[in-house]
Amino acid sequence: xxxxxxxxxxxxxxxxxxxxxxxxxxxxxxxxxxxxxxxxxxxxxxxxxxxxxxxxxxxxxxxxxxxxxxxxxxxxxxxxxxxxxxxxxxxxxxxxxxxxxxxxxxxxxxxxxxxxxxxxxxxxxxxxxxxxxxxxxxxxxxxxxxxxxxxxxxxxxxxxxxxxxxxxxxxxxxxxxxxxxxxxxxxxxxxxxxxxxxxxxxxxxxxxxxxxxxxxxxxxxxxxxxxxxxxxxxxxxxxxxxxxxxxxxxxxxxxxxxxxxxxxxxxxxxxxxxxxxx
Amino acid sequence: xxxxxxxxxxxxxxxxxxxxxxxxxxxxxxxxxxxxxxxxxxxxxxxxxxxxxxxxxxxxxxxxxxxxxxxxxxxxxxxxxxxxxxxxxxxxxxxxxxxxxxxxxxxxxxxxxxxxxxxxxxxxxxxxxxxxxxxxxxxxxxxxxxxxxxxxxxxxxxxxxxxxxxxxxxxxxxxxxxxxxxxxxxxxxxxxxxxxxxxxxxxxxxxxxxxxxxxxxxxxxxxxxxxxxxxxxxxxxxxxxxxxxxxxxxxxxxxxxxx
Ligand SMILES: Nc1ncnc2c1ncn2[C@@H]1O[C@H](COP(=O)(O)OP(=O)(O)OP(=O)(O)O)[C@@H](O)[C@H]1O
Ligand SMILES: [Mg+2]
Numbered sequence: 001x002x003x004x005x006x007x008x009x010x011x012x013x014x015x016x017x018x019x020x021x022x023x024x025x026x027x028x029x030x031x032x033x034x035x036x037x038x039x040x041x042x043x044x045x046x047x048x049x050x051x052x053x054x055x056x057x058x059x060x061x062x063x064x065x066x067x068x069x070x071x072x073x074x075x076x077x078x079x080x081x082x083x084x085x086x087x088x089x090x091x092x093x094x095x096x097x098x099x100x101x102x103x104x105x106x107x108x109x110x111x112x113x114x115x116x117x118x119x120x121x122x123x124x125x126x127x128x129x130x131x132x133x134x135x136x137x138x139x140x141x142x143x144x145x146x147x148x149x150x151x152x153x154x155x156x157x158x159x160x161x162x163x164x165x166x167x168x169x170x171x172x173x174x175x176x177x178x179x180x181x182x183x184x185x186x187x188x189x190x191x192x193x194x195x196x197x198x199x200x201x202x203x204x205x206x207x208x209x210x211x212x213x214x215x216x217x218x219x220x221x222x223x224x225x226x227x228x229x230x231x232x233x234x235x236x237x238x239x240x241x242x243x244x245x246x247x248x249x250x251x252x253x254x255x256x257x258x259x260x261x262x263x264x265x266x267x268x269x270x271x272x273x274x275x276x277x278x
Numbered sequence: 279x280x281x282x283x284x285x286x287x288x289x290x291x292x293x294x295x296x297x298x299x300x301x302x303x304x305x306x307x308x309x310x311x312x313x314x315x316x317x318x319x320x321x322x323x324x325x326x327x328x329x330x331x332x333x334x335x336x337x338x339x340x341x342x343x344x345x346x347x348x349x350x351x352x353x354x355x356x357x358x359x360x361x362x363x364x365x366x367x368x369x370x371x372x373x374x375x376x377x378x379x380x381x382x383x384x385x386x387x388x389x390x391x392x393x394x395x396x397x398x399x400x401x402x403x404x405x406x407x408x409x410x411x412x413x414x415x416x417x418x419x420x421x422x423x424x425x426x427x428x429x430x431x432x433x434x435x436x437x438x439x440x441x442x443x444x445x446x447x448x449x450x451x452x453x454x455x456x457x458x459x460x461x462x463x464x465x466x467x468x469x470x471x472x473x474x475x476x477x478x479x480x481x482x483x484x485x486x487x488x489x490x491x492x493x494x495x496x497x498x499x500x501x502x503x504x505x506x507x508x509x510x511x512x513x514x515x516x517x518x519x520x521x522x523x524x525x526x527x528x529x530x531x532x533x534x535x536x537x
């Protein structure tokens with residue numbers, strides 16, 4: 001193994017950090033109209049404070065399903081999900097989800113979108129001035145402060161995603177859930193957004209669970225990459241990416257690391273080479 | 279600078295209307311129908327002018343508009359509320375939707391006789407006709423608008439911590455606004471029909487009343503004049519008020535391709 005790629009088995013991970021999110025034997029079976037789809041086999045996963053975990057796997061393996069269950073949009077068929085020891089029951093801003101599409105509210109201006117979630121947060125209730133200040137701070141973070149008063153439809157796709165990120169960070173979620181970020185954007189904008197996202201993460205020390213089926217994206221963003229098997233999904237391998245941040249998605253080291261991650265899938269696809277480690 | 283296509287068409291449309299008036303004038307000049315039954319454009323315009331300077335026109339227009347303002351506000355309020363309930367509860371939707379669809383098949387003028395029986399010749403009777411004419415359109419459009427809300431908005435609202443009690447005002451109604459505006463536009467038109475129909479039967483002022491008077495006096499110029507005026511009024515509000523609002527909202531909600 002190339003030491004520069006620095007992918008090491010997950011077992012070597014420091015076990016001292018506090019666990020934010022814990023999934024214990026979580027499964028999901030969809031039943032609709034007599035049809036039974038087993039989406040996820042028992043999943044055990046722990047996410048530590050400040051960690052960026054990427055769920056990586058083939059299409060249909062249940063990555064979005066897992067994220068939806070953490071967010072509280074769906075209930076696990078069995079097993080338990082806890083956040084700081086409290087079981088997850090419904091959607092809430094402590095496990096905020098950032099969607100594939102920006103999902104900004106078109107009836108609100110940029111700044112009002114960012115303040116939206118703060119309305120019900122302790123410390124911000126009935127304090128519009130404080131909400132506005134916080135929102136401006138976040139808009140500065142994503143370099144969009146001069147667009148605060150613009151209607152959403154006047155922004156470009158990349159700008160909208162950045163506003164969505166600011167909106168998601170506003171209520172200071174304990175865990176940020178990201179489902180396939182920025183898929184609809186061109187490579188240049190994406191690369192820029194990745195740098196920006198990492199920069200923000202380093203500064204805010206957010207705990208993040210993100211989903212992707214792009215190995216480069218996984219290598220670029222993740223502290224740890226969880227590789228899933230095809231449906232019904234189960235965890236096939238865990239890889240720790242120890243490249244220094246910020247990482248450039250076009251960096252050869254990232255590409256190399258992405259190769260190692262992608263290999264995990266290939267091995268699974270033709271089912272010839274067994275093995276959990278690289 | 280290239281003229282916008284909108285501007286180019288404006289000239290053509292103007293020519294079309296001038297041609298229409300010329301056709302009317304030609305038919306008149308052929309004298310196929312006696313002129314007291316079929317007046318010329320000029321006679322109609324003159325009659326409108328007379329009505330105006332006699333102080334008949336303005337109070338009537340005011341009266342009809344005021345009735346619409348009051349009656350339609352009530353209808354829109356009730357329509358929005360029932361539409362919201364229909365949009366949020368499947369049972370309410372099943373029950374009320376068929377009822378409202380049924381009511382919508384009724385011509386608006388058909389509300390006038392029952393209103394006469396219920397309210398006599400009072401102003402309330404006209405409000406009743408306006409409300410019954412427009413209510414269903416607003417309610418149905420609101421509930422349809424709500425059912426067509428992209429689920430993504432609702433999921434985003436929930437993950438951002440929106441409590442249930444805040445959903446209707448903060449998310450559901452604004453997200454359904456494009457549908458609601460379409461319903462308001464249609465409801466206003468139907469209410470306008472209802473108002474003029476009711477005034478025909480039971481009032482002493484208003485555009486409908488002037489139509490009725492024109493018929494009583496065998497004054498074809500007045501009848502045609504008021505008809506033209508009513509059309510112009512409706513068109514003006516539709517094109518320059520509701521259509522503009524609708525367009526803006528649809529653009530803002532990303533429902534139109536950017537030009
Ligand atoms: N509501 C549902 N009802 C029935 N089956 C479902 C439902 N949602 C997901 N599934 C099934 O569960 C499996 C996992 O779906 P999921 O969307 O989680 O996959 P994914 O890993 O996110 O895939 P992709 O990478 O394509 O987004 C799929 O086979 C899908 O058909
Ligand atoms: Mg998915």
